[in-house]
Amino acid sequence: MINEWGGQAGRLSGVRVLAAMSGGVDSAVAAARAVAAGHDVTGVHLALSKNAATHRTGARGCCTKEDAHDARRSADVLGIPFYVWDMAERFHEDVVEDFVAEYAAGRTPNPCLRCNEKIKFAAVLDRALALGFDAVVTGHHARLGADGLLRRSVDLAKDQSYVLAVLNSEQLGHSMFPLGDSTKEQVRAEAHARGLAVADKPDSHDICFIADGDTQGFLRKHLGSEPGDIVDAGTGEVLGKHDGAFAYTVGQRKGLALGRPAPDGRPRYVLSITPVTNTVTVGPAEALEVSQVDGTRTVWIAGEPPVGPIECEVQLRAHGRPAPAVVELDGSAMSARLRRPERGIAAGQAVVAYRPDPAGDIVLGSATITTAS
Amino acid sequence: MAYLDHAATTPMLPEALDAYVATAREVGNASSLHGAGRAARRRVEESRERIAAVLGARPSEVIFTGGGTESDNLAIKGVYWARRPEGRTKVLAGAVEHHAVLDAVHWLGEHEGAEVVSLPVDHEGRVRPEVLAEALDDTVALVSVMWANNEVGTVQPIAELAALAAARGVPLHTDAVQAVGQVPVDYAASGVAALTVTGHKLGGPLGVGALVLGRDVACTPLLHGGGQERDVRSGTLDVPGIVSFAVAVEHAVKHQEQHAQRLAALRDELIERVRAVVPDAVLNGAPTDRPGARLPGNAHFGFPGCEGDALLLLLDAQDIAVSTGSACSAGVAQPSHVLLEMGADPLAARTSLRFTLGHTSTRADLDALITALPPAVDRARRAGMSR
Numbered sequence: 236m237i238n239e240w241g242g243q244a245g246r247l248s249g250v251r252v253l254a255a256m257s258g259g260v261d262s263a264v265a266a267a268r269a270v271a272a273g274h275d276v277t278g279v280h281l282a283l284s285k286n287a288a289t290h291r292t293g294a295r296g297c298c299t300k301e302d303a304h305d306a307r308r309s310a311d312v313l314g315i316p317f318y319v320w321d322m323a324e325r326f327h328e329d330v331v332e333d334f335v336a337e338y339a340a341g342r343t344p345n346p347c348l349r350c351n352e353k354i355k356f357a358a359v360l361d362r363a364l365a366l367g368f369d370a371v372v373t374g375h376h377a378r379l380g381a382d383g384l385l386r387r388s389v390d391l392a393k394d395q396s397y398v399l400a401v402l403n404s405e406q407l408g409h410s411m412f413p414l415g416d417s418t419k420e421q422v423r424a425e426a427h428a429r430g431l432a433v434a435d436k437p438d439s440h441d442i443c444f445i446a447d448g449d450t451q452g453f454l455r456k457h458l459g460s461e462p463g464d465i466v467d468a469g470t471g472e473v474l475g476k477h478d479g480a481f482a483y484t485v486g487q488r489k490g491l492a493l494g495r496p497a498p499d500g501r502p503r504y505v506l507s508i509t510p511v512t513n514t515v516t517v518g519p520a521e522a523l524e525v526s527q528v529d530g531t532r533t534v535w536i537a538g539e540p541p542v543g544p545i546e547c548e549v550q551l552r553a554h555g556r557p558a559p560a561v562v563e564l565d566g567s568a569m570s571a572r573l574r575r576p577e578r579g580i581a582a583g584q585a586v587v588a589y590r591p592d593p594a595g596d597i598v599l600g601s602a603t604i605t606t607a608s
Numbered sequence: 609m610a611y612l613d614h615a616a617t618t619p620m621l622p623e624a625l626d627a628y629v630a631t632a633r634e635v636g637n638a639s640s641l642h643g644a645g646r647a648a649r650r651r652v653e654e655s656r657e658r659i660a661a662v663l664g665a666r667p668s669e670v671i672f673t674g675g676g677t678e679s680d681n682l683a684i685k686g687v688y689w690a691r692r693p694e695g696r697t698k699v700l701a702g703a704v705e706h707h708a709v710l711d712a713v714h715w716l717g718e719h720e721g722a723e724v725v726s727l728p729v730d731h732e733g734r735v736r737p738e739v740l741a742e743a744l745d746d747t748v749a750l751v752s753v754m755w756a757n758n759e760v761g762t763v764q765p766i767a768e769l770a771a772l773a774a775a776r777g778v779p780l781h782t783d784a785v786q787a788v789g790q791v792p793v794d795y796a797a798s799g800v801a802a803l804t805v806t807g808h809k810l811g812g813p814l815g816v817g818a819l820v821l822g823r824d825v826a827c828t829p830l831l832h833g834g835g836q837e838r839d840v841r842s843g844t845l846d847v848p849g850i851v852s853f854a855v856a857v858e859h860a861v862k863h864q865e866q867h868a869q870r871l872a873a874l875r876d877e878l879i880e881r882v883r884a885v886v887p888d889a890v891l892n893g894a895p896t897d898r899p900g901a902r903l904p905g906n907a908h909f910g911f912p913g914c915e916g917d918a919l920l921l922l923l924d925a926q927d928i929a930v931s932t933g934s935a936c937s938a939g940v941a942q943p944s945h946v947l948l949e950m951g952a953d954p955l956a957a958r959t960s961l962r963f964t965l966g967h968t969s970t971r972a973d974l975d976a977l978i979t980a981l982p983p984a985v986d987r988a989r990r991a992g993m994s995r
């Protein structure tokens with residue numbers, strides 16, 4: 236059976252696929268659909284935490300023993316073999332340490348994106364291919380058709396094409412995303428209908444390796460605290476102190492312990508972080524506006540990279556809204572001229588170019604943001 | 609299916625299954641005073657006698673438990689607690705013990721003031737008697753050394769170790785879960801103070817076992833309640849489980865010699881054929897030609913350049929059941945402490961795969977393995993060793 240969501244790999248029937256099963260509802264239903272499509276499916280739960288916590292902390296955490304248990308139960312219900320692969324060390328090096336280093340350098344990383352790039356569709360995919368599997372299937376909300384094009388999910392609120400846009404055509408050629416044509420509600424309903432106990436399990440959110448959601452605390456633990464100045468962009472005046480510039484993100488407003496209000500009485504936002512001087516620069520909202528975004532490490536997935544500027548849309552952060560732009564490539568560099576200014580664009584995030592399309596916006600390519608002005 | 613994982617659990621013997629089903633049809637709490645209770649009690653006591661008879665113990669020395677893990681915990685914690693007031697706070701345990709022993713010992717170390725001493729093993733996984741002799745002193749509460757290892761199948765010089773301990777007034781507990789039915793096990797002749805046996809490794813049911821415990825060995829209970837088992841263990845007795853367990857133990861011990869001969873021949877063939885198709889496979893543990901050194905049903909290999917996990921997955925896909933022999937937490941394989949203690953480096957330890965044979969094993973199982981193994985090894989080698 237040829238299916239719509241199988242990507243290039245799915246053009247064949249009965250391929251051997253490895254379903255990455257987090258223990259959540261999405262990956263369970265994705266695996267179920269792969270089984271229903273006639274593929275030979277094996278479930279794998281990735282153990283990403285070196286010391287897996289026994290109990291879930293709130294609704295979070297993709298790395299607990301309970302999640303491994305839930306994934307195993309889903310695999311049982313589907314009647315597929317199931318294993319746990321220990322990826323903790325790689326995850327720590329490639330995702331957690333990278334996350335900390337990026338913050339230390341004054342950038343704002345997206346660890347899910349890094350995990351897709353380095354773990355799920357690299358270490359795991361490589362191992363799967365070597366062991367004789369043809370593809371990896373995941374519960375990401377994005378569409379990957381037989382044309383090889385990656386599109387947004389029909390459920391725009393759950394769309395995860397942004398965190399998949401770092402994958403190259405080779406990686407996408409061995410990937411299947413069975414959920415892209417469904418809303419989250421439909422996925423949950425299907426999980427119910429299939430008797431999967433995870434049907435009502437709360438969504439995981441935030442960062443899986445920061446179980447309590449306290450990113451600043453996590454960074455302080457790893458980077459120590461290093462008091463420095465919070466400086467006004469306009470006047471150069473020192474407005475307050477901070478515990479370490481790394482813990483701030485461009486566009487952030489909360490958590491700025493400023494001693495006094497601005498002369499104009501308006502709120503101030505983080506405009507930039509300068510690790511060398513350990514300075515956080517703040518200013519009014521409009522100073523956050525940028526209309527030029529430059530990126531590096533470009534991955535172009537929709538056909539040949541364009542020569543010359545193209546009109547398209549860009550998304551500049553996870554769950555950000557698309558903005559019309561003119562994008563141009565120069566080797567591994569990408570520049571995007573925004574048709575209207577955007578606020579709070581942080582280095583380290585991805586700029587993802589989309590071509591609007593009635594059948595789902597098509598991911599053209601992505602790059603890692605270096606500067607925005 | 610080719611089931612090559614009998615050390616994990618072995619199918620029930622038909623006679624043990626029949627005994628289970630027949631007994632499970634009967635009502636009766638062995639502690640009740642009426643006829644039904646007396647009938648149940650009689651079945652339990654007959655079973656106790658049957659087990660005692662074949663294991664060289666007195667019936668009163670057999671304490672029924674919920675299996676190997678419970679027996680190990682009872683022996684270790686119970687004897688430690690009973691002897692601690694005499695100032696005996698050291699617990700000596702073989703370095704390659706099963707987690708049911710190791711974790712109990714470490715728990716005593718972390719929570720109950722025990723001083724834990726690990727008895728190192730040689731490259732075959734054996735505790736040498738001189739190592740124990742050196743470690744014994746007047747502060748030792750107990751020693752625990754397994755009769756035979758569950759991963760690599762190495763048989764320990766139990767009688768020698770027990771004699772050394774006894775000479776210093778120290779009780780020795782041995783986990784004989786893997787040994788009973790595979791090698792001769794005689795409680796009295798061995799000189800050990802306590803011996804663990806479990807049903808499901810010798811053709812009996814899961815969840816039932818025994819601790820053979822000398823009458824003179826003080827042991828503090830872990831489970832308090834009705835005091836059913838010599839006041840050392842409480843809980844309504846699992847009559848069908850116990851009856852079936854006794855049938856299995858009796859059968860296993862009575863047929864041990866011919867069973868071991870058959871298994872050893874099959875196992876030697878397995879080793880030879882594995883080596884023929886994967887010439888660089890490394891056999892871990894004791895040699896097969898030194899009498900009594902290794903369990904007859906055990907073959908344990910390292911496959912250089914392959915992850916044991918990957919091989920398991922690939923063989924499983926061909927319906928061949930094997931084990932990496934390592935402990936799991938959340939199903940994540942850790943490099944085996946047994947191999948590490950035997951001197952393997954962590955990378956080599958991750959290349960290992962255990963094949964264990966039992967009463968239902970046939971040459972056809974070997975044929976299936978030998979067909980599936982070479983391509984699996986090729987594949988696993990290509991997948992390489994992940995970090």
Ligand SMILES: Cc1ncc(COP(=O)(O)O)c(C=O)c1O
Pocket residue numbers: 615616674675676677678680706708754756757758783785786806807808815817
């Ligand atoms: C050596 C050894 N000891 C103890 C146990 C635990 O026994 P049980 O499964 O009956 O709790 C096992 C088996 O898992 C074993 O191999």
